[in-house]
Amino acid sequence: MNKQTLIMLSVLLLFLSCRAQSTDNKKAIIEVNTLSEFKKYLDQDNVHVKLKEGNYQIDDAQKIRFMEITSTNSYYDLRGARFMVDTKLFSRPDLIKSDDGNSMYCAIEISGKNVTLEGLYIETYGDTPGRQSKNKIFNLVGENVTLKDVEVRTTGSSPWGYGYLYGLGGNDVRKMNGIRIGYPAKNVKLLGCKVHMRAMGHAIFLQGSENTLIENCQVDGLLRTTDAMLAETSGYGFDKKFYAGKGNYIEGTIVAEDGKILPGEIISLSEDGIRMYPDYNGHKTLNTTVKACTVTQMRRGICTGLSTSGDKIIDCVVRDCVTTGYNVGNEDVIINCSADAKYGEAFCIPYTNAKNAKVEMTILDSRNGMANNLLAKINGTGHTVVIKTDNSEYIPDTMAIKLSVWEGYGNFNEKAKMHATDITLDNQTSAEVITFKGTENLKVKSVGNVREATNSENLVNEGNRTKR
Structure with missing residues (x-):
């Protein structure tokens, strides 16, 4: 046997060995027909389980x-x-508590490693409020977990129909959130998921997770006018004589100083579409990417601003959100994204301590909205911002881009020194740019007029300091 033949035989044996090994490693599909059968495999490693189609x-x-x-x-x-999922389960006091120190109720928790769940439609039914405000459908806390083509529909919050006007987790509020990704989660992926919010709560939110990818996902909620609330002749708001939980500014909606709900305003009945919390028990939320996602009719659309690690939002679309389309923060990068400003600013960089954000925003049709004249808000230091639109008629003449302002979402410290310093702004729209006190070293190129705020406008701005 010559050398060439030996080489060929060796290659053939190696190929056959690899093929055999691949066949051995391929998981046999386990088909189950009932939920009780399916549950038997939730703690089983190296399984491929197919649940029969059905309800x-x-x-x-x-x-x-x-x-x-x-x-x-x-x-x-x-x-x-x-x-x-029966909402009554979220109020059961007899259920065994978790040993992770978090008392949240949820329908499905994935804490495993290298786990994929694909294709489920899940919804809550019934109107029984839970025992807490932390109720949710999914809780993802594992490593290398993928949720693919999952569809969620939430109900079962209390009170329903008033959004955030009666508190954000107070004694009266019982929420039903969609998907939570929380510490110690790492490398979690949400791919092609949909969340339909028909309850008070966040659709997708992160707390202390690392390296999360949210791609090609869709979130939608519902809006309601305060006029519709004030027309009620019974119910939660009626019983409270239409006084909200507090006065002045509530997450994008203006109420009277004494808390009386005003006509002519609009709210989202849910909270944020995709939101990062800064941390969970000291574990920071790090390195999130949101790509090719769509959010409509939520409070805030995509909110990365509360996480300070610098996140990426790419090719996303936000429509008809009430507080802001995009809440942008420290080191965030927003690439090829779009939003309207019908009910709240298209985007904001609201925090005075935020630095070096980069925003590329296309303004969508913002006509026929209500209760908003703020196109965009910029505070902080060192940001580079490009604002454009495909049609100049999309932006009403009353809308403006404002720098160094308390107006709008996101200013929590009344003692902060409001400022926008070393900002590079390329305004390719006809919207007016207004610079308030605290704006320094602005490098601006603008199609629309650029001017300093008047004394009276600055006084109004300072007055907003105590109304957040």
């Missing part, structure tokens, strides 16, 4: 996490499956 009711549980996926290297195929 499944979740109306009983043993723990406050109704279903817990703790496996490693497992794949759960729920394409065609529909889970209906």
Whole structure:
């Protein structure tokens, strides 16, 4: 046997060995027909489980996490499956508490490693409010967890129909959030997921997670005018004589100083579409990427500003949000994104301590809105901002871009020194740019007029300091 033949035989044996090994490693698909069968595999490693298409009711549980996926290297195929979760479970005091120090109730928790769940439609039904404000559908706390093509629909918050006007987690508020990604989660992916918010709460939110990717996801909520509330002849708002939880400015909506709800305003019935919290028990939220996502009719659309690590938002679209389209913060990079300003500013960089954000924003049709004349708000230091539009008629003449302002969302420290310093602004729209006191070293190129705020405008701005 010559040398060439030996080489060929060696290559053939290696190929056959690799093929055999690949076949051995390929997981056999386990097909199950009932939810009880499916649950048997939630803690099993290296499984590929396919649940039969159909409707499944979740109306009983043993723990406050109704279903817990703790496996490693497992794949759960729920394409065609529909889970209906009874909201009564979120008020059950007898369920076993978690040992992680977090008392939240949720329908499905994934704490495993290298786990993929694909294709589920899940919704809550019933109007029983939970025992707390932290209720949610998914809680993702594992490593290398992927949620793919999952669709969520939430109900079961209290009070419903008044959004955030009656507090953000107070004694009266019982929320129903969509998807939480929280510490110790790492490398979590949400791919092609949809969240329909029909309850008070956040659609997708992060607390202390690292390296999260949210791609091609969609979030939608509902809006309501204060005129519709004031027309009620019974219900929660009526019983409170239409006084909100506090006065002045509430997350994009203006009420009277004594808290009386005013006509001519608009609210979102839910909270934020995609939101980062800065941390969870000291563990920072780090390195989030939001790509090709759409958010409509929420309070804030995409809110990375509360996380200070510098996040990326790419190719996203936000429409009809009430507080702001994009809440931008320290070191954030916003690339090829768009938003309207019908009910709240298209975007804001509101924090005085935010530095070096980069924003590229296209303004969508902002006509026929209400209760808003702020196109964009810029505070902080060292930002580079480009604002453009595909049609100059999309932006009403009354709308302006403002720097160094308390107006709008995001100023929590009444003692802060309001400023916008070393900003580079390229305004390719006809919107007016107004610089308030505290604006220094502005490098601006603008199609629209650029001017300093008048004394009276600066006085109004200072007056807003105590009304946040």
